Amino acid sequence: MNKKISIIIPCLNEEKNIKKIHIAIKKKFKEKSYEIIFVDDDSIDGTQKEILKLNKKENNVKYIFRKKDKDLSRAFIAGVNISKSKYIILMDCDLQHDPQILNNLSFSAKNKNVQCVSGSRFMRKSVNNTKKIKYVFRLMLSRILNYVINFFLNMILTDPLTGIFIVERKVLLKNKKNLYLNGYKIFLDFYTTNMNREHHCEIPIKLNERIYGESKLTSKTLLNIIKLIFFKKFN
DSSP states (O other): OOSEEEEEEEEEOOHHHHHHHHHHHHOOOOSSEEEEEEOOOSSSHHHHHHHHHHHHOTTEEEEOOOOOOOOOHHHHHHHHOOOEEEEEEESSSSSSBOOOHHHHHHHHHHHTTTTEEEEEEEETTTTEEESSHHHHHHHHHHHHHHHHHHHHHHHHOOOOTTOOOEEEEEHHHTTTGGGOSSSOOHHHHHHHHHOOGGGEEEEEEOOOOOOOOOOOOOOOHHHHHHHHHHHHHHH
């Protein structure tokens, strides 16, 4: 029997977070019919071993181990391709997004007559529990990029660079060949390609500090965001 929701979690060197995020989702997510699809991009630590342990114990845990085209956007689409669920959720593996938000995403998608709901770090009721200077700096940088994106792409979103959202699978795969699929910002990619903007809404989220592992934000990530903006602007 197909699940109603697939939670796709791309991961790279997240050995210490795999078990923790599974426990947190199992404890906090109230949806009964869901699956978790871990998509690993050739981690060099024990990430794959932890995923295999879960897969043996839990019948709703699937996985993909990728060797080529290592990239979050492509990893996400790989997970979508093996899912049969009506709804798809993208969630980071680092537990910065409290799994409690999954309930709000699911409820909003099913009851607000929309096809996509994204979590925002910058709405009035959003909660930011990040205190370290490096996280504060990244949030400031995100605010600047949000302004640039909204200006150039004629949008009004509080968080176009969000890393957590729920979307109907059929909407996500519509015009898949026109997706940019390069970098970490798959939401912005498909939103500007496939979405009827009247069928989307944002909800506030709670952001925590990463405890284990390293952030994937690099100068290359920023360059890919700039390339994506220009791609969407002029194509």
